[in-house]
Amino acid sequence: MNRHSKAAEAVAATGPRPVVVLGVCGSIAAHKAVDLTSQLTKAGFEVHVVLTASAQKFVTAIPFRTLSRQPVLTDLWVEENWKPGHIKLADVADLLLVAPATANLIAKMALGLADDALSCVALALNPKARVMVAPAMNGHMWTHPATRHNVELLEGRGVEFVGPGTGLLSCGYEGQGRLAPVETILARVQHLLSRETPRPPAK
Ligand SMILES: Cc1cc2nc3c(=O)[nH]c(=O)nc-3n(C[C@H](O)[C@H](O)[C@H](O)COP(=O)(O)O)c2cc1C
Numbered sequence: 001m002n003r004h005s006k007a008a009e010a011v012a013a014t015g016p017r018p019v020v021v022l023g024v025c026g027s028i029a030a031h032k033a034v035d036l037t038s039q040l041t042k043a044g045f046e047v048h049v050v051l052t053a054s055a056q057k058f059v060t061a062i063p064f065r066t067l068s069r070q071p072v073l074t075d076l077w078v079e080e081n082w083k084p085g086h087i088k089l090a091d092v093a094d095l096l097l098v099a100p101a102t103a104n105l106i107a108k109m110a111l112g113l114a115d116d117a118l119s120c121v122a123l124a125l126n127p128k129a130r131v132m133v134a135p136a137m138n139g140h141m142w143t144h145p146a147t148r149h150n151v152e153l154l155e156g157r158g159v160e161f162v163g164p165g166t167g168l169l170s171c172g173y174e175g176q177g178r179l180a181p182v183e184t185i186l187a188r189v190q191h192l193l194s195r196e197t198p199r200p201p202a203k
Helices: 003-013 028-042 061-068 085-092 103-111 117-124 139-143 145-156 182-192
Strands: 019-024 046-051 095-101 130-135 165-168 174-178
Touching: 019 028, 019 085, 019 117, 028 046, 028 061, 028 095, 028 182, 046 061, 046 085, 046 117, 085 117, 095 103, 095 117, 095 182, 103 117, 103 130, 103 145, 130 145, 130 182, 139 145, 139 174
Parallel strands: 019 046, 019 095, 095 130
Antiparallel strands: 165 174
16 A cells, blocks of 8 residues: 555545645746655545636646546636535635735735635635645745745734745756645645644734
């Protein structure tokens, strides 16, 4: 039995599959979210993907839908049901994971803006759900005082950050801003959603 099927068995043994809503933003690293979707699904999570409009410049919904075996939310205004798709996901999520997270989406979350499907899920999220953000961006965007302030604000609200790592960035610069490895994000999700991990107190 491999690592994934062991994890899936462990999750299955504890009851219904934890629901991860995976928000994918308009970063050059968006393609890595396809592998992340696959790894999370294999690990036993129910994965629902939300793509921002910018993310769809880099990736399409098709691989996410196939690998997660769930519909993909790509537009706030396309409704298949009486209940808006973003509210449905906000209600059922155990975790909102944004990976890759852009500087823009981090700023919107910090400010509580809700002008697209992903930011609406973030703002309407049920209070029991955890939030994890894996940023990917140009190093200057990451170190900009506005981003630093937004990250501090979100950390103060209990949002967990994974990465970013340091190295050669796709924008050509060397520095901090690389999306954390998919395996690292998966391990952090598994740890966060394990029963033993208490929620940090709000600051
Ligand atoms: C080729 C290209 C790559 C980009 N990569 C990133 C990135 O890695 N991180 C980031 O924060 N913004 C990046 N951007 C800018 C975002 O796509 C832009 O801020 C967009 O409005 C983000 O929208 P979203 O947050 O709704 O996905 C990139 C833009 C282009 C054209």
